[in-house]
Amino acid sequence: MRAVVEAKVKGGAAGAAVAGLVVWLLGAYVFPGDVPEAVTAVVxxxxxxxxxxxxxxLARHTPRTDPDAVPPQDPAPLA
Incomplete structure (x- = not known):
């Protein structure tokens, strides 16, 4: 059985990759040479x-297909 990675987790991982790309672009085009430490920290x-x-x-919810999962129940009525 193959585990499914939820779209929300993929988005979080993409954020880390995009941050690295942004720092590289800043070093290549905005700050010739080194990007200031403060800018890197903020990015x-x-x-x-x-x-x-x-x-x-934006990601759609990834449905769980756990066969042992207990289905949600209606709350007990207040007496």
Whole structure:
């Protein structure tokens, strides 16, 4: 049986990859040579968070197919 990686997890991983790409682009085109440490720190914090949030918000829910899962039940009525 093959495990399915949920779309939200893929989005979080993509955020980390995009942050690395952004830092590289900044070093190549904006800051010739070295990217300032403060800029790298902000990019490393902000970009993965924004990408992961957007991916989680836009991704469809991955249904669970666990045969042992207990189906949700209606709450008990208040007496």
């Amino acid at each position: 490393d914090v902000v970009v993965p968070g924004v990408v992961a949030f957007a991916a989680g918000w």
